[in-house]
Amino acid sequence: MIRVEGLCKAFGDTQVLDGVTLDVATGESCVIIGGSGTGKSVLLKCILGLARPDAGAVLLDGDSVTRTGREAFLSRFGMLFQGAALFDSLPIWENVAFRLLRGPLRRPRAEAHEIAIEKLRRVGLSPDIADLYPAELSGGMQKRAGLARAIAADPEIIFFDEPTTGLDPIMAGVINDLIRGIVSEMGVTALTITHDMGSVRAIADRVALLHAGTVRWQGTVAEMEATADPYVTQFIEGRADGPISALR
């Protein structure tokens, strides 16, 4: 279980996170929604240790994820970045097998290659693209290759950062289905940040709305559809008028 406790982070005078508290149960797919600039990515970076929170803690199975425990946390973890963040200088299969070619999870090169091909197949990519470089792939293919990299080492926890941003609706649907399938099949704990309601409905077991630096509302997808909370209804209906200011 991942527990975020009272996380605060400010940049200068701007308080981006103001005491975020959130629990993600083991095997659960939690989706954090919220408008642009509400701190979703900052929250993810604080959990990962890419940004240092001003206050609060991140607990994994009850233990604090401190700097020393971060390595252990990351070794159980996979992430799909918004722009896929594939390494330009490496062919696709080496990107996918990155973790398997170095570090404690290191495997023989041939075995790592075989696993990379299997993971590429799992996300619907042909082995023919394994030796291409990221710049030679379309955005959707890069995203799928990024997903293959996220699951290459069979992680227990996967984070998805805006998984469908920049994709056409059909490719977004493909990515959503892949994420849902992989999360269910591997039984992983998933944390997704998005403002794509299609993704929310396809991926989420539970939804949390981040607003003004705190978790404003949380519940299941069914509860989200039925709630009268003005913040949630404004967000899911995409209305400009409501308590969430359109000017940010």
Next chain:
Amino acid sequence: MSHLARLGAAVLSLLAGTGRVVLFLLAAAHALVRPPFYFSELRRALLNIGYFSLPVVGLTAFFTGAALALQIYEGGARFNVQSVVPSIVAIAIVRELGPVLGGLMVAARVASSIAAEIGTMRVTEQIDALVTLSTDPMRYLVAPRLLAAVIAVPALVAVGDAIGIMGGWLVGTSRLGVPSAAYLQATRDFLEAGDVLSGLVKGAVFGLIVALMGCYHGMNSDRGAQGVGRATTSAVVSSAILVLAANYLMTEVFFSP
């Protein structure tokens, strides 16, 4: 008062910047001696910094040696000492022009490429991706490039020295009428091991400066194309200035009367 405040702010900013670079260098040195070591990255960096810089460093040295021979012959003619051409070309190339011009050429080619590559990785979240894949960017990106530059640039300087002397020899024998054997003999007679060694030490220091500036500015690149462009420019300008400043300091240490 406002002028004084501005001066103080500039000095503070300079000191803070220097401090950040020193801390970055210490972190890189720490990463260099602690496993894991990424030998494939070191090999890639050696190729990029050393092998692919050979043409530009070689051509620069060749034309500099050739022009130097003509200049020294012309200048020496005023005092009837044209015979010093081989020895002056050799000493000037090996002690000074080989390392400095080599360092500047590497600064232009390598510092820019390192800063642009790492800066692009920063803004496209590839460096964050490295961290999430349990890989320390200092060990994976910075340490191999620093080590490769410290190894490759002295080698480039040595090759550049030989090509520069060859440039002088070609002009000396074909245009100035110096017999080939006499030219080479004079070069051998006047050149000392210390001259060559000082040039190689300078090359190693210049390599460190160039890679350090490229990595530092790349890792601290601002967002967007403009941020990467600024990081690249800063890397080239700062490494060129530091190469020239370090050259003066080392010349003082090695050759001060």
